[in-house]
Amino acid sequence: MARNRSGLYKVMLTFAISTIGCKLNQYETDQITGRLIDSGLRKVDYGQPCDICIINTCSVTKNADRKCAQLVKKTSLKKPKPIIAVIGCGASNPDTKIGDLNPDLLIKNEQKDQASEMILNKLGIGISKGRYYSSKTRAFIKIQDGCNQFCTYCIVAHLRGVPKSRFEAEIISEVKSAIKMGYKELVLTGANISLYKDQKINLSRLIDKIISLEGDFRIRLSSLEIKGLTKELLSLAASPKFCKHFHLPLQSGSDTVLKRMNRDYTSSDFLSAAFAAREFLGEDVALTSDVIVGFAGETEEDFTQSQVIVKKAGLSKLHVFKYSPRKGTKAYDFNNQIKELIKRKRAQKLIALARVLRDNFIKQxxxxxxxxxxxxxxxxxxxxxxxxxxxxxxxxxxxxINQFIEVELTKEDYGLYIR
Ligand code: SF4
Structure with a gap:
């Protein structure tokens, strides 16, 4: 039973929450969930009847916008209609026009920290600060938000604002409590974690402090820009508490495209980072990446370069994205936008190559x-x-479940397949 502002007990209110997009969104969903549960609400699966439906949106591509809008529309048709709260990047991007769908609450990124308060306010309930992680084994820990790199294709930097790092002490305290709660894998996440800085504490120092904590746990990094892959960080990565996996976004293997994307490295810088990771950590380290195909002006030669670099780097997994022009970004106005059919063909080709690379890594x-x-x-x-x-x-x-188990990877015995 939940108590309302007048101190009266009433029937327990229920909520459902759906998350579209990145690990940072997942972290924020978990935080909101924890606070709502701690404030007396009960969580139900999305689609079940409930009092309030929360949609944590993503606006990284047009496809993401479409998915979010469809979910809002579908939820609005429910009978009885729940209160609908739309939060996150989709709510912050005026181009999505998601506000035109008339959700009861539209919570932008700059208000996300107060999202639980705003939702509870709508329900007439006071807040309590609980922690919650949607997975039983893995806790996402947000260490920073925002980015000032302004890659010309990226809407995230516009929607999440300037870089803001959480205080080191606050992160350590959250990590300690996640370990105490029994979480065995902690994923450090943010819009651009290579920018982490709290006075003298940079990403490596923060990681050093985390892996020095007692307990049987391991940490994994979410996406990391190659400038964050320093020697200091690589030597820490040798710790058994550090997952031998780096997700290093490449985006393109062509230097001219990288320049137009305003990425601050060349394809050889990327290869040097990949080779350094292997040199420090051995051939078992998994290097995964994102590549955009069909960026404005991308020629066949540029695309071939992407395939060459992906192969040379020996990536074990690749997310392939077709370039999606986002209004409000510089590249939206670039000439030579690539036809959808060409983008699709390039994506298919790169996905096929990614499968081969994945199989090679598994064999190895x-x-x-x-x-x-x-x-x-x-x-x-x-x-x-x-x-x-x-x-x-x-x-x-x-x-x-939630135990570390030593196994020998044998395809026949273990039905091994890559995520
Ligand atoms: S570094 Fe990442 S988050 Fe920042 S602008 Fe570039 S793509 Fe976007």
Missing amino acids: QLGKNHRILGEKFTDGKIEGLTDNYLKVRFDGNKDL
């Missing part, structure tokens, strides 16, 4: 021992991730 890992964190139990099998980001399924039991 067979017969090796890895520590897996058990995450899910279905049909007599435990599923989990190795520290180098391979998804593995093998015979087990429920008790192995």
